[in-house]
Amino acid sequence: MHVDDGTDANPYVTFRLKIHLKEAHGLVIRDASGSSDPYVKFKYQDKTMYKSNTIYRSLNPNWDEEFAFLIDDPTYQLRLEVFDYDRFMMDDSMGITIIELVQLKLFETHELKLMLEDENGTEEYMGYLHLSVTVTPLTETQKNEVSYSFFTERFGHFFS
Numbered sequence: 001m002h003v004d005d006g007t008d009a010n011p012y013v014t015f016r017l018k019i020h021l022k023e024a025h026g027l028v029i030r031d032a033s034g035s036s037d038p039y040v041k042f043k044y045q046d047k048t049m050y051k052s053n054t055i056y057r058s059l060n061p062n063w064d065e066e067f068a069f070l071i072d073d074p075t076y077q078l079r080l081e082v083f084d085y086d087r088f089m090m091d092d093s094m095g096i097t098i099i100e101l102v103q104l105k106l107f108e109t110h111e112l113k114l115m116l117e118d119e120n121g122t123e124e125y126m127g128y129l130h131l132s133v134t135v136t137p138l139t140e141t142q143k144n145e146v147s148y149s150f151f152t153e154r155f156g157h158f159f160s
């Protein structure tokens with residue numbers, strides 16, 4: 001009988017974060033037209049892991065984007081930053097929110113509604129993001145398989 005005494009030959013070496021960015025509601029106005037062009041950046045340890053599509057002229061954007069990436073340590077936070085895309089100027093902040101990954105039970109899909117906050121603390125209500133997150137630990141073997149399938153999915157066409 002196999003006893004898990006923590007010295008298993010296949011310990012978890014990484015974590016896959018699967019995210020389904022669904023939509024947002026009640027976002028703030030950043031353009032003179034009375035709307036905004038929102039997109040979301042997903043940051044882990046100051047590195048942008050994913051940037052969503054920009055939805056033009058919407059304060060209730062529906063992204064419906066699914067993606068995944070690997071992280072080493074789920075005790076770090078995932079930081080989500082919403083911006084208004086501007087063609088001729090610097091993109092404006094539309095609020096930020098944090099996901100405490102360590103609070104999410106592994107393997108389970110969590111539906112999250114995250115209130116956006118103004119980092120400078122001047123705007124009270126900035127709307128919210130709706131997304132689901134699944135954190136799955138991977139062994140070394142699984143990690144290599146994921147990297148390989150990601151590589152062939154993304155870059156396979158370069159070789160065909």
Ligand SMILES: [Ca+2]
Pocket residue numbers: 030031036037084085086087
């Ligand atoms: Ca804009």
